[in-house]
Amino acid sequence: MTPGFGPRIHGPRWAHLPILTIGLLGVQILWSVEVSYASPYLLSLGLTKSNMAIVFLAGPLSGFLIQPLIGVLADNSTSRWGRRRPYMLGGCALSVASLLLLGYTREFAAVFTGYGNSMNDVVTRWLAILSIYFIDFSINAVQAVDRALLVDTLPSSMQASGNAWAASMLGVGSLFGFFVGNLDLPFLLPSLGSSELQVLSIITSALLLGGHITTAMLVEEKVLVRTAEQPRLSFRTEIREIFYSIPTLPRAIRQIFMVQFFAWLGWFPVLFYTTMYINDLYARSALAVGTPSDIVAEGTRLGSRGLFFSAVLALLTNLLLPLFAASGRSRGTIGTIIPECFKFPLSTLWAGSHLLFALCMLGTCFVTTVDGAIFLTALTGIPWAVTQWAPFSLLAEAILNCTPMSLDPEPSSAGVRDELDRLEMHTPLFEDIKELEPAPSGDGRNLSAQAGVILGIHNIFIVIPQFIATILSAIVFTLFDSGDSVTSSVELEVEMPAALGRASDSLGEKQNSVVYIFRLGALWAFIAFMICRQLGRELR
The missing domain is CATH 1.20.1250.20 (MFS general substrate transporter like domains)
Structure with missing residues (x-):
């Protein structure tokens, strides 16, 4: 494959790295909400601790299957929108839908079963489990694409600075997620829901989607064009x-x-x-x-x-x-x-x-x-x-x-793979942001x-x-x-x-x-x- 054009970040130079990594802010907030509220919520629905532990197999299972799958599909994508952005936005949409389902499981189940009966409890429990699996699968895909986009877009001399910004976004996301979880959100924002989880699901969905839309709009990816001399490798390979x-x-x-x-x-x-x-x-x-x-x-x-x-x-x-x-x-x-x-x-x-x-x-x-x-x-x-x-x-x-x-x-x-580029290492702190260097050729x-x-x-x-x-x-x-x-x-x-x-x-x-x-x-x-x-x- 050959590059159609190089990567580019729109906006002032000082904002390039925040624009590229802001999506990870919403990702970490979502993880914080799941870490804080998923366990107590499942227990409140009647799951035992041992059964709840099995439910949380969703996290490692998604990391084991989804990240390599999305990585391979995105690496081989020739979409005119870029290799990463379509999967980024698609994963965000699924994450938002799954998070809202987790916050409003009982209300959604009541559409089919009504309130105040045993069937509503059963459907609510299974919908909550299903939503956790969909959240873990979709957000793992989004996080993998976010990391890959950072590697694709920045030259090797700025990778350390980019990862420093990524770590800071993750830290701020954790800080925000756990701080908001300390507040009595139903009292402060009663129009968004009657429980902490409901209000958090709406706030987190807005931040997750907003951050990734910002990145998708302001970051132009390198588009790849396949040639006859460079055949597509199979997923199995x-x-x-x-x-x-x-x-x-x-x-x-x-x-x-x-x-x-x-x-x-x-x-x-x-x-x-x-x-x-x-x-x-x-x-x-x-x-x-x-x-x-x-x-x-x-x-x-x-x-x-x-x-x-x-x-x-x-x-x-x-x-x-x-x-x-x-x-x-x-x-x-x-x-x-x-x-x-x-x-x-x-x-x-x-x-x-x-x-x-x-x-x-x-x-x-x-x-x-x-x-x-x-x-x-x-x-x-x-x-x-x-x-x-x-x-x-x-x-x-x-x-x-x-x-x-x-x-x-x-x-x-042997004719398809190049040797791994040597990576230039710097202390992982904020460095002066330079103009983006040309993307690697080949x-x-x-x-x-x-x-x-x-x-x-x-x-x-x-x-x-x-x-x-x-x-x-x-x-x-x-x-x-x-x-x-x-x-x-x-x-x-x-x-x-x-x-x-x-x-x-x-x-x-x-x-x-x-x-x-x-x-x-x-x-x-x-x-x-x-x-x-x-x-x-x-x-x-």
Whole structure:
């Protein structure tokens, strides 16, 4: 394929990177809403914790299937609108529809069943599960396209600055999502809905769609034209290439992937069960007074508050910690104002983040109050911030310093693939924005398509532990939960006196089952810490 024209971003030069990455703001807000409200909402519909864990297989399943699928389809697209924008807008439309369905499941189910009957409860439950699957599948596609568009549009010298803006958009999105979740939105915006989730679904949908429409209108993509000499590779060949490339990776890159594997065994439960953990602690405390729905709503807001504090700390870490990352290629960046004696190798900072995360998870052995749980949750913002940018920077640095791997699993594709371009690494902070350099010439597949193969392999090592963590969570919930959570509105309505009696009992008499998952995460984080230390020695 040959490029029809190069990429271009309209608008003033200072706005180029915000325009290119603003879509990730809405993506992260949507993730924040799902993390904060999906678990309590499913429990309120009568799902047990073990069944809810199976529902959240949607996340890793979508990451495993949808991201490679969309990546291959977009890489081969010859649409006159560009390779990424059609999939971006289509995925956004499906995400918005699915999010609104999640917010208004009972109302939508009532169209077919009416209110106040058992059939409405059953249909509402299944529609909520279906909407979560559609949300995860569609937003994974959007996020993959957003990342690929950044790679396609920016030259290698601006990739670090672009990823810094992307990380900042993700941080601001988390901050906004969790902050708004602390407010009593039905009281402030009664016209948008009668529940927190309903109002949030409308606000998030508007921001997600608005951000991506802005990017689609102001970013012109490189259009690819297929020639007879450059035949289209089949989807099967593309997928086979990803898996055949894994054994050919240099040792440093494989170590980065293994660190991610064990790190995400610990992170996935924290991302989805933190609200449920704090909610359950609140429901068991003496502070839990009021109607069952009031207790659930207040517990969910407290969980969202802990995640909000975590997002604040993550955003500050994303802005400040890269200043202290040692790099031999930090010319012209803000990081040069920090004396070298105060800088550390990025691998050391990444290893330290795993150790801090392990300590936070072990802290659940001693925390018995809501305030203590909120503090631990907030503290995880530091390692989470490092997780958002350190692996990608180290991966690019490893590619830069290692012999490029061959991306040709078979001799028949040797004429189609080029070698991986060498990526120029900078300290991941805001650099002076320069004019866009001409897009790479050739078949249009060198930087973006070949980087896509490595990112696809990287995503596999993030997704597989999510499957494992989900299965382990379901087993733990089955063993340590009798199926009746005090955060479940079903139990609270039927056994309210007993539930309130339990709230005044010692927490040691009946543990919140989520803590066992978190404590197991401490083990995975420590293994990631050890591998990361070895990686640092090899990189040095």
